Amino acid sequence: MSDILFQYHRVNPTTWFFFSSLLSIALFFKFNRLWSVRNLDLLALILLAPGILAVEHGRQSSVAEQELGFVWIFAVSAVFLLRMLCDSMMVRRPLLEPNLTSGGLVFLGASLLVFLLANVITTRPQRDDLAGAATAERLEARDAAVDADQLARLGPGYPLLFLLPQISTQRIFFTPDAAAEPPEPGDASRRAVHETTARIMAIVSQLAIVAGMVVIGWRHFENLRAGIAAAVLYLLLPYTAMMTGRVDHVLPGALVLWALAAYRRPFLAGALVGLAIGTIYYPVFLLPLWCSFYWERGLRRFALGVSAALAVLVAALWLTSPDAAVFLGQLRQMFGWIFPGQVSLEGFWALPSNDEVFRLPVLAAFIAMIATLAIWPSPKNLGTLMSCTAAVLLGSQFWKAHNGGLFMAWWLPVLLLVVFRPNLENRMAALVLTDEWFPRRRPVGAAAGERAA
Numbered sequence: 001m002s003d004i005l006f007q008y009h010r011v012n013p014t015t016w017f018f019f020s021s022l023l024s025i026a027l028f029f030k031f032n033r034l035w036s037v038r039n040l041d042l043l044a045l046i047l048l049a050p051g052i053l054a055v056e057h058g059r060q061s062s063v064a065e066q067e068l069g070f071v072w073i074f075a076v077s078a079v080f081l082l083r084m085l086c087d088s089m090m091v092r093r094p095l096l097e098p099n100l101t102s103g104g105l106v107f108l109g110a111s112l113l114v115f116l117l118a119n120v121i122t123t124r125p126q127r128d129d130l131a132g133a134a135t136a137e138r139l140e141a142r143d144a145a146v147d148a149d150q151l152a153r154l155g156p157g158y159p160l161l162f163l164l165p166q167i168s169t170q171r172i173f174f175t176p177d178a179a180a181e182p183p184e185p186g187d188a189s190r191r192a193v194h195e196t197t198a199r200i201m202a203i204v205s206q207l208a209i210v211a212g213m214v215v216i217g218w219r220h221f222e223n224l225r226a227g228i229a230a231a232v233l234y235l236l237l238p239y240t241a242m243m244t245g246r247v248d249h250v251l252p253g254a255l256v257l258w259a260l261a262a263y264r265r266p267f268l269a270g271a272l273v274g275l276a277i278g279t280i281y282y283p284v285f286l287l288p289l290w291c292s293f294y295w296e297r298g299l300r301r302f303a304l305g306v307s308a309a310l311a312v313l314v315a316a317l318w319l320t321s322p323d324a325a326v327f328l329g330q331l332r333q334m335f336g337w338i339f340p341g342q343v344s345l346e347g348f349w350a351l352p353s354n355d356e357v358f359r360l361p362v363l364a365a366f367i368a369m370i371a372t373l374a375i376w377p378s379p380k381n382l383g384t385l386m387s388c389t390a391a392v393l394l395g396s397q398f399w400k401a402h403n404g405g406l407f408m409a410w411w412l413p414v415l416l417l418v419v420f421r422p423n424l425e426n427r428m429a430a431l432v433l434t435d436e437w438f439p440r441r442r443p444v445g446a447a448a449g450e451r452a453a
Contacts, residue, residue: 010119013056013170017049017238024236027100027108028229038096041083041419047076048408049238055406056242063351070348073405074398080415081394087387088377093423098229105228112235113210117203119169120245125195126168150329153344155402156281156336157248158313160320164198165191167245202245208254209234209413216261220382221422230416239408246409252280253409256393260386260414264432266298270305277306278313281336282396282410285366286389288374293385296430301437340401347403362399369395382427383418390414 011019024046030036051072058066098105154162210231217227234240243249259272273290276283287306294302314331321327332338340363341356349356373388380388393411397404426432 010170011241013238013242014053016170016241017053020236020238020241021046021049024233027098027105027236028233029099030096033096036096037090038419044076044079044083045233045237045416048073051076052239052242052406067348067351067353070351070405074348077394077397077405081391084387084391084394084415084418087418088384091423091425093421095223095422097225098232102225102228105225105232109210109228109232109235112232113206116169116235116241116244117206119241120167120199120202120206123167123169123245125165151333151336151338152342154333155343155400156333156338158279159317159330159333161248161251161279164194164201164247166248167195167198167202168242169244170242198247199245201247202250205247205250205254206244209250209257209409212254212257212261213413213417216257216417217420219261220263220424220427221417221420223422226420226422227417230413230420234413234416237412239412243406243409248280249407249409252276252283253411253413255279256283256286256389256410257413260382260389260417263293263382263385263429265437266294266301266429266433267305267308267437270302270307271309272305273302274306274309275313278310278334280410281334282400283393284336285370285392285396288370289380289385289388289392292374292378293380294429294433296379296428297433297435298429340399343401345401347401348405349401359399359401366395366399379428379430381424383421383424386414386421387418390418 024042028042029039033039051069054069054072055066056069058064058069100108150159213231213234214224214227217230218224221227255272255276259269259276262268262272269290273283273286277287290302291299313334317330317334318327321330340359345356348354349359370392373392377384390411393414396410397407400407
């Protein structure tokens with residue numbers, strides 16, 4: 001009996017796509033309202049998976065298939081981008097409950113979380129999982145004059161983050177030949193430390209994402225079931241199963257999500273956004289949007305929180321750098337000080353049939369979008385802050401030089417909360433914030449009544 005019970009084999013990503021899609025439809029599809037926006041959102045979420053599978057399969061078999069996968073992902077992402085930009089105009093938001101009780105959702109979510117985190121713990125990195133970390137170690141060991149090459153090859157972000165290996169928890173292809181080669185005796189302990197750190201950070205980040213979605217549903221939506229439903233849908237998606245152990249995917253998403261959860265405390269929200277900027281750089285484009293949200297009240301506290309978090313990360317770089325030249329190179333990588341045309345492309349823009357020059361108009365359109373979102377809509381409430389945050393992080397994927405389109409955990413948890421959110425028109429900074437740095441939570445209606453009086 002023990003041999004039978006412990007012969008567990010990880011589910012193939014393609015098989016998981018079919019099973020999870022059917023289960024998602026059974027749990028969240030509103031069969032009595034076929035043309036509801038919720039149903040369209042759910043179908044679009046399911047359509048993300050074929051693109052991811054095509055990219056993964058194409059890396060091993062066909063460049064044309066890989067390109068088709070990226071085009072598929074960008075097409076579905078463009079639909080979601082328009083959906084987020086138009087979300088603030090959807091005033092009528094009827095309550096559409098999941099097709100399962102809260103107890104059933106909690107049990108299903110906890111079970112999924114256990115299996116996903118167990119995959120992170122038991123997965124052995126393969127050779128291509130260690131390629132990025134090995135490149136970072138080689139570049140770090142060389143002369144400080146080549147730090148610009150490290151930024152061009154690996155992209156902007158916190159330099160220490162690139163030393164961590166990737167943990168690919170589900171793969172379409174797995175062969176013994178692709179397993180990681182045994183490290184040299186002197187490197188074995190360092191690799192073990194990096195792998196353990198990557199696993200711990202991935203697990204903590206995934207727990208933070210799930211907890212953050214539940215907390216936002218409970219505290220800000222005043223509907224705990226909506227937060228639980230959004231978290232369960234996030235755990236069901238094939239993307240989450242495939243990228244569970246990717247720290248560079250989930251850590252920025254967790255920081256941004258908890259910044260939204262802490263929006264009533266501008267300093268804490270700013271500190272979390274600052275940590276996200278220092279970690280992976282691209283959340284820097286959220287600053288115009290968030291400053292616009294806090295413009296009437298809380299802007300100085302938010303700016304101070306962002307500055308404090310960035311100062312802590314810079315100080316950590318200074319303490320770990322052997323000399324000033326290395327520190328300046330790492331600082332440049334952290335803040336992405338490089339022209340768009342100087343980066344080494346990877347993913348969609350590196351494919352032979354795609355001309356990298358077209359990244360520039362896409363980047364220009366993205367800058368125009370974030371400038372527009374800083375002005376419109378005005379004034380901003382929590383609902384518009386969430387939808388526009390998802391739009392900015394999603395929009396950055398279209399011109400990201402290194403595998404743009406695949407980093408869905410940056411925006412996916414926020415987008416799922418937007419899908420399940422109620423009307424939040426009264427959650428504006430001028431109404432819910434006070435001049436206190438650490439206020440106690442008060443009902444929104446009471447705060448609005450005091451302001452009206």
